[in-house]
Amino acid sequence: MMEDLPTPEPLVLLSAIEHYAYCPRQCALIHVEQGYADNVYTVRGKHAHERVHQDHAADPESDQVMRGLGLYSDRLGLIGKADLVEMRAEGPYPVEYKVGRVHRAPAELQLCAQALCLEEMLGRPVPRGAIYRIAARTRREVAFTAALRQRTLETIETVRDLLRRSYVPPPAKNERLCRRCSLRDTCLPQVVREEARLRGFQSALYRIQDKSELREG
Numbered sequence: 001m002m003e004d005l006p007t008p009e010p011l012v013l014l015s016a017i018e019h020y021a022y023c024p025r026q027c028a029l030i031h032v033e034q035g036y037a038d039n040v041y042t043v044r045g046k047h048a049h050e051r052v053h054q055d056h057a058a059d060p061e062s063d064q065v066m067r068g069l070g071l072y073s074d075r076l077g078l079i080g081k082a083d084l085v086e087m088r089a090e091g092p093y094p095v096e097y098k099v100g101r102v103h104r105a106p107a108e109l110q111l112c113a114q115a116l117c118l119e120e121m122l123g124r125p126v127p128r129g130a131i132y133r134i135a136a137r138t139r140r141e142v143a144f145t146a147a148l149r150q151r152t153l154e155t156i157e158t159v160r161d162l163l164r165r166s167y168v169p170p171p172a173k174n175e176r177l178c179r180r181c182s183l184r185d186t187c188l189p190q191v192v193r194e195e196a197r198l199r200g201f202q203s204a205l206y207r208i209q210d211k212s213e214l215r216e217g
Contacts, residue, residue, distance in 0.1 A: 010163040012156055014080025017113050020159045021106035023177055028168040035186050071117035076156055082114050092118045094129040107131050108142050112152040115144050
């Protein structure tokens, strides 16, 4: 009799790290429920990232810059893509492009995860990177400190546990996070936050009809 093979651990997408740090429920709806949806902000972001990835041929320093670089870490079970990586003497320098308002902590965790992948792939230290705001045309450098690396590793494992359990957390308590979220209509935070209202919807949805109701229907 063949023994059951162990279930492989789920891979964590680099984008899931930022999604989780912004809102665990958003992360689960996208990466567990596969419920991604676009709005004006996500479409702008996609177009901006596509331009970054396609600008390689027009870059006068293309030998020192890699765009749209596929990233992975076998050790950490990570996979994804870097917008841009500058090859510097001190080591690879990842640059993450962002459209509109940048939520600092989530963006830094995602960028640090890219650095961890680059260190494993290239065997070189990655001490720093940057977040580039497209609209403002400004960079903010991020140092990959021991504390930031530890928070990144913890977030990776938390996301993996969420994927492993197929768990969808409740909505964020901070309603401001929901205003520009493309998944607002899927998440229904205004309903899920109100337990009494949610129980009413659930009872109506799963109520078993009696025979008289079935005959009338």
